[in-house]
Amino acid sequence: MATISPEAVNAPVFVPKFAIAAAAASAASRNASTPPPSSAETFSSTTSSTLTSDPEYSYVGGENGHDKQQQVGQQDYGYHPEYENYEYPVDQSGIAAQGMEPTGTNYYDPNEMDYRSHGYPQHDVVGTAYYNAAPVFLRQPLNYLLYTPSTPPELVRNAEGSHFVPASADLRQTLQKRSETIRGVTHEDLGLPEELQGYHTLVPLEPTGTPDRKKLGNWHSTVYRAIRTTDGIPHVLRRIENYRMTNQAAFAPIEIWSRIQHPSIVPVREAFTTLSFNDNSLVVSYAYFPNAQTLYDAHMKPKPLPTYQQAVYYGRHQQRHQQQLQSQQQFIPERTLWSYIIQLLSAIKKVHDHGQAVRMIDVSKVLVTGKNRVRISSCCIFDVLLFGTPQQDMAVSQQDDLLKLGRLIFALCTNNVSASSPSNMQKSLEMMKKMYSVDVQALALFLCSKITKTIDQVLEMPVVRPRILQEHDEALMATDVLETELLGELENARLFRLMCKFGFINERPEFARDARWSETGDRYIIKLFRDYVFHQVDEHGNPVLDLSHVLTCLNKLDAGTDEKLMLVARDEQSCLVVSYKDIKTCIANAFDDLVRATTASQAGKEPHVM
Ligand SMILES: Nc1ncnc2c1ncn2[C@@H]1O[C@H](COP(=O)(O)OP(=O)(O)OP(=O)(O)O)[C@@H](O)[C@H]1O
Numbered sequence: 001m002a003t004i005s006p007e008a009v010n011a012p013v014f015v016p017k018f019a020i021a022a023a024a025a026s027a028a029s030r031n032a033s034t035p036p037p038s039s040a041e042t043f044s045s046t047t048s049s050t051l052t053s054d055p056e057y058s059y060v061g062g063e064n065g066h067d068k069q070q071q072v073g074q075q076d077y078g079y080h081p082e083y084e085n086y087e088y089p090v091d092q093s094g095i096a097a098q099g100m101e102p103t104g105t106n107y108y109d110p111n112e113m114d115y116r117s118h119g120y121p122q123h124d125v126v127g128t129a130y131y132n133a134a135p136v137f138l139r140q141p142l143n144y145l146l147y148t149p150s151t152p153p154e155l156v157r158n159a160e161g162s163h164f165v166p167a168s169a170d171l172r173q174t175l176q177k178r179s180e181t182i183r184g185v186t187h188e189d190l191g192l193p194e195e196l197q198g199y200h201t202l203v204p205l206e207p208t209g210t211p212d213r214k215k216l217g218n219w220h221s222t223v224y225r226a227i228r229t230t231d232g233i234p235h236v237l238r239r240i241e242n243y244r245m246t247n248q249a250a251f252a253p254i255e256i257w258s259r260i261q262h263p264s265i266v267p268v269r270e271a272f273t274t275l276s277f278n279d280n281s282l283v284v285s286y287a288y289f290p291n292a293q294t295l296y297d298a299h300m301k302p303k304p305l306p307t308y309q310q311a312v313y314y315g316r317h318q319q320r321h322q323q324q325l326q327s328q329q330q331f332i333p334e335r336t337l338w339s340y341i342i343q344l345l346s347a348i349k350k351v352h353d354h355g356q357a358v359r360m361i362d363v364s365k366v367l368v369t370g371k372n373r374v375r376i377s378s379c380c381i382f383d384v385l386l387f388g389t390p391q392q393d394m395a396v397s398q399q400d401d402l403l404k405l406g407r408l409i410f411a412l413c414t415n416n417v418s419a420s421s422p423s424n425m426q427k428s429l430e431m432m433k434k435m436y437s438v439d440v441q442a443l444a445l446f447l448c449s450k451i452t453k454t455i456d457q458v459l460e461m462p463v464v465r466p467r468i469l470q471e472h473d474e475a476l477m478a479t480d481v482l483e484t485e486l487l488g489e490l491e492n493a494r495l496f497r498l499m500c501k502f503g504f505i506n507e508r509p510e511f512a513r514d515a516r517w518s519e520t521g522d523r524y525i526i527k528l529f530r531d532y533v534f535h536q537v538d539e540h541g542n543p544v545l546d547l548s549h550v551l552t553c554l555n556k557l558d559a560g561t562d563e564k565l566m567l568v569a570r571d572e573q574s575c576l577v578v579s580y581k582d583i584k585t586c587i588a589n590a591f592d593d594l595v596r597a598t599t600a601s602q603a604g605k606e607p608h609v610m
Contacts, residue, residue, distance in 0.1 A: 157484050163339070164478035166371050168485065174370075178290040182234050192224070193276035196283070199226035199237060214364075216378075217385060219243060225288055234290070235269060238378060240282040240385065245273050253356075253383030254284070260354050264347035266367065266377040271384060284381055289369040292377075295340075295408075296363040299332050300415050332412055334436055339372045341409065341443070342471045345464070347376055348401050349455045356383070357397035361404035363411050402458060406447025413440065420448055439463035495554050505590045506530050517590075525578055525586050528567035529557075560584040 161167035166174060185201055192202040205223045207213075213220055220241045228235050257268040269285040332340075344361065351358050359382045367377050391397075410419040410428050413436055419428040432441050442463050446453070458464060505526055511517035517524075533553045536544040556563060560581040568575045 162477045162481050163474040165481045181290040197272045198229050202226045234288045236286040236288045238284050242279050243282040244280045250387035253380050257380035262347050262350040264343040264375050266375045268380050292367040292369045294364050295366045298368040338467045340374050352398050352455050358401045402447050406444050409444040501591050522586050523590050529583050556580045
């Protein structure tokens with residue numbers, strides 16, 4: 001084996017000039033666009049402990065309150081005619097936003113040109129117009145192309161996508177957007193509490209303070225996203241304003257609902273009352289699904305007119321594009337509709353089997369959380385609000401659930417929230433006939449009929465049964481597809497760990513005098529291998545940035561193959577012929593040394609070995 005001179009080791013590291021310039025430029029832009037630290041990171045406690053005028057109650061994980069006299073007003077929430085005929089706000093003022101340049105817009109998908117990923121995931125251009133002064137969200141724009149490799153479709157294992165899982169590239173984009181949404185914060189002062197019973201960084205997910213806000217029963221309610229302090233996980237907090245709780249036993253339904261786990265029900269976490277909003281508020285915490293949209297927002301809300309960029313993009317095809325948008329929003333494909341129906345039926349079955357009623361099956365309370373996936377949100381709110389009031393029989397409430405599902409099907413099929421009202425029924429049926437099979441109609445009519453029925457009878461219907469099997473098959477297909485996707489990610493994790501080891505080992509100045517880390521020691525091989533993988537130059541001395549070369553080398557290294565390679569010193573005066581197996585051993589030994597040094601300095605602590 002040739003020995004290598006000290007000059008070779010100390011030869012300067014090659015750094016291409018343009019790379020320095022690019023790095024400097026990107027650092028500058030990073031500094032410019034990095035948001036300042038959130039004020040919410042430093043909490044000031046304005047919680048219950050300092051506010052003693054009114055008791056604050058909370059329920060977490062099965063605690064039952066003590067008995068007190070019930071003073072909750074008597075309301076009947078079984079059916080709300082006023083809710084039924086509610087005019088959903090259709091704000092066309094988004095037109096005014098045309099031509100605005102939304103930062104971080106996904107320019108690669110013209111249909112996605114909206115503000116959805118700015119921390120207000122559910123509100124697009126139209127939605128932001130609700131705010132008097134829309135909060136500004138600072139974020140670093142992501143270049144989605146970097147995350148979505150332009151691999152030819154025939155080489156991608158999940159190029160087409162399945163019923164529940166989008167194609168690989170779309171799946172990655174969707175997940176990126178979700179994580180971007182989770183990290184979005186507002187730096188504007190919205191007058192929200194900085195800390196709320198173990199949650200911080202509150203961000204409203206819907207317009208607040210608008211005069212024509214829709215009510216939840218008799219109360220105004222607002223939905224926030226907030227981070228739970230104990231685990232850093234974002235949650236949804238639904239706040240019921242001006243709700244005075246008189247008996248902590250009203251939290252009993254939370255315990256029951258926290259045991260109901262179903263893929264089509266948004267899980268309930270905990271509930272508490274608070275004075276932090278300067279009123280008596282009830283807050284119920286739920287799991288958060290980033291970028292979830294209500295069924296109304298996803299399918300029924302009129303789409304905003306095209307933005308200036310879209311108009312330019314589509315040019316003379318503008319009209320056709322607009323027609324496409326219109327038809328997209330008007331008619332849900334029958335397959336998707338059945339998927340929603342089966343998921344909701346299954347959720348209802350679970351709830352009824354627990355002796356409860358869902359009570360909230362409405363286009364504004366069912367969330368679309370993924371491709372063809374729906375979940376019922378806001379469960380158990382009414383159980384808490386109604387606690388202590390004379391209740392209607394549970395069997396009647398369960399009948400109501402089925403009736404509400406029937407109405408929801410009518411609403412989705414006709415794009416009209418009051419499609420099932422007696423005056424609209426005939427027209428709705430005619431519309432339905434044009435677009436959907438008789439099976440959909442038969443089910444919707446049965447659910448809306450006065451015949452007494454149970455969820456089991458509905459699930460036994462000949463129009464429903466085969467669709468359950470189909471749904472089951474699609475769900476299994478989805479797990480297969482996701483397993484394949486995960487396999488690819490496992491590889492990434494393996495290579496990432498290897499890269500970390502490299503980072504830990506290479507160029508450690510504190511070992512510069514150690515013979516084993518020097519150019520004559522076996523560790524020198526690692527440095528040369530790093531150059532071989534990352535610092536190759538072509539015959540003209542230009543850097544070679546070949547990712548497949550890097551991946552091939554790292555995979556061979558990780559496997560420790562016997563294949564040999566020639567490592568050349570930087571001064572090209574000497575070379576070494578070694579196998580990947582040798583290099584792997586060197587890296588393992590060097591890393592073990594580092595681990596030992598770490599554990600020696602932190603005697604008693606568990607080492608984190610990779
Ligand atoms: N668990 C959740 N995860 C993510 N987003 C949610 C969750 N629950 C609600 N949201 C979002 O919060 C927003 C407000 O929810 P809400 O239930 O109030 O719907 P809404 O359309 O405003 O209905 P309403 O008109 O009755 O207030 C919606 O855009 C919804 O998508």
